[in-house]
Amino acid sequence: xxxxPVKQFGRRGIDRRRRIGGALLAALLAFACFLPALPAxxxxxxxxxxxxxxxxxxQLVGYGLVVGLDGxxxxxxxxxxxxxxxxxxxxxxxxxxxxTGNMQLKNVAAVMVTADLPPFxxxxxxxxxxxxxxxxxxxxxxxxxxxxxxxxxxxxxYAIAQGNVVVGGAGARAxxxxxxxxxxxxxxxxxxATVEREVGTNFAQSEVIxxxxxxxxxxxxxxxxxAIENAFxxxxxxxxxxxxxxxxxxxxxxxxxxxxxxxxxLTVEPDVQRAKVVVNSRTGSxxxxxxxxxxxxxxxxxxxxxxxxxxxxxxxPNAPFAGGATVAARQGQVQIEQPxxxxxxxxxxxxxxxxxxxxxxxxxxxxxxxxxLQALKSSGALRADLEVI
Numbered sequence: 001x002x003x004x005p006v007k008q009f010g011r012r013g014i015d016r017r018r019r020i021g022g023a024l025l026a027a028l029l030a031f032a033c034f035l036p037a038l039p040a041x042x043x044x045x046x047x048x049x050x051x052x053x054x055x056x057x058x059q060l061v062g063y064g065l066v067v068g069l070d071g072x073x074x075x076x077x078x079x080x081x082x083x084x085x086x087x088x089x090x091x092x093x094x095x096x097x098x099x100t101g102n103m104q105l106k107n108v109a110a111v112m113v114t115a116d117l118p119p120f121x122x123x124x125x126x127x128x129x130x131x132x133x134x135x136x137x138x139x140x141x142x143x144x145x146x147x148x149x150x151x152x153x154x155x156x157x158y159a160i161a162q163g164n165v166v167v168g169g170a171g172a173r174a175x176x177x178x179x180x181x182x183x184x185x186x187x188x189x190x191x192x193a194t195v196e197r198e199v200g201t202n203f204a205q206s207e208v209i210x211x212x213x214x215x216x217x218x219x220x221x222x223x224x225x226x227a228i229e230n231a232f233x234x235x236x237x238x239x240x241x242x243x244x245x246x247x248x249x250x251x252x253x254x255x256x257x258x259x260x261x262x263x264x265x266l267t268v269e270p271d272v273q274r275a276k277v278v279v280n281s282r283t284g285s286x287x288x289x290x291x292x293x294x295x296x297x298x299x300x301x302x303x304x305x306x307x308x309x310x311x312x313x314x315x316x317p318n319a320p321f322a323g324g325a326t327v328a329a330r331q332g333q334v335q336i337e338q339p340x341x342x343x344x345x346x347x348x349x350x351x352x353x354x355x356x357x358x359x360x361x362x363x364x365x366x367x368x369x370x371x372x373l374q375a376l377k378s379s380g381a382l383r384a385d386l387e388v389i
Contacts, residue, residue: 046211046224047264050245053210054201058117060158060193064148065089066109066131066165072139072184073109079135082110089146109137113148113161115193122198126191129161139184141167150193161193204253209260211245218242219271227268232259275384277373284366286373288384294355296348297381299362299372 065085066073074082083103090097097103115129131145143165150159166189169182203209213221221239228237228247238246247263249256275291347358364372376382 043267043269045264046227046266046268049215049220049268049270050211050213050224052203052260053212053244054203055119057119058152058158058199060115060117060150060152062113062148062150062161064111064113064131064161065146066111066133066137066140066143067107067146068142068144069107069109069137069140070142071106072137072141073105073107074133074135074137076103076105076108079110082108082135085110109140109143110134111140111145113145113150113193115150115159115161117152117158117195117199119199119201120203121195123195125195127159127193127195129189129192131165131187131189133185137185139167139169140165140187141169141184145189145192152199156197158197158199159193159195161189163189163192165189204256207248207251209247209249209256210240211247213243213245215273216243217271217273220268221245223268223270227266228263231262231266277377277382277384277386279370279373279386279388281370281388284370286366286369288352288355290352292352292355292382292384294348294358294376295381295383297376297379299376 063085065082076083082105086103086105086108087097111131111133113129113131115127117127121127129145129150131140133140145162145165147160147162149157150161152158165187167184167187169184211224213224218239218241221242221244225237225239225245228245229235236248240246249259272291273289275293276289277292278287279285347354359369359372362369362372370388373382373386377384377386
């Protein structure tokens with residue numbers, strides 16, 4: 001009789017705990033439904049994979065003069081175009097000089113001014129410019145760029161540049177000694193140019209917007225097309241080829257901007273690019289992407305070492321007063337060393353880390369590694385495209 005109520009109370013407690021636990025689990029599942037889905041680890045935004053056709057920068061260039069240098073300008077006897085430019089500038093300001101005047105300028109340098117005009121730039125906006133010396137000026141530090149028109153490829157003026165040149169280096173000379181840090185013949189002017197003309201685009205007039213992939217890939221183009229249709233409806237996007245995707249955008253400009261902002265933030269997992277090994281034969285750099293694989297292969301690589309030297313032999317007379325003369329004779333030496341070739345058993349690698357470990361076993365120098373990679377490619381053991389730059 002005493003144990004029965006306790007037993008029933010225990011069952012009720014267990015049932016109560018089960019109901020509480022089930023309610024908590026249901027609440028957690030319901031809360032999880034409202035959490036945003038995490039993208040895959042390899043997923044990338046469309047804005048990182050493709051650009052919008054026609055929305056690009058335009059290069060600008062101009063010729064100008066930098067004045068106010070501390071004696072580090074062009075040597076005008078060797079750069080006559082600097083003198084001619086100064087004469088033309090002064091003539092436009094009402095100062096007439098003889099065209100054959102012998103001007104010895106030290107504080108002026110002829111420069112080329114370059115800039116990138118961003119898309120949708122409007123008149124009055126400021127852009128950065130780069131100033132580079134054309135002649136033999138030693139430094140542009142402390143100089144001021146005089147008003148310089150910047151032209152596009154069509155010959156039209158799109159910006160006007162002027163301002164103080166910022167040079168990120170330093171140098172000093174004294175008593176025939178010189179010390180220099182970084183480059184002194186080029187500098188930048190932050191916000192140094194004012195846009196005067198905008199570049200017309202058909203961004204708001206065209207019914208179809210083209211997405212252009214940075215790297216041509218049919219699989220990635222198909223995945224981007226599916227992602228856009230899943231987000232905006234069937235028929236919104238159409239893959240033209242492996243690089244271009246046509247997207248039907250709203251006609252209203254404000255809706256089109258919001259549409260593209262949402263489209264560019266869609267995430268897509270791009271296809272793995274073709275396996276490629278890039279070799280720089282000048283610097284010995286070797287770069288591989290993650291798709292490179294290596295089959296099981298045996299490699300023997302030995303270098304032939306040739307040493308050419310010269311010894312100087314001095315011959316003197318036996319006795320101090322024998323009447324002979326000291327003679328120096330040169331004797332050449334040539335030595336050839338060829339180490340014994342050792343065949344290395346290189347294990348195949350199914351991923352990039354395995355390939356790196358297998359190649360490190362050879363212990364070859366970067367230049368030797370280039371030759372080994374070429375031989376591996378010829379033998380078919382290197383499963384990748386080999387590009388030499």
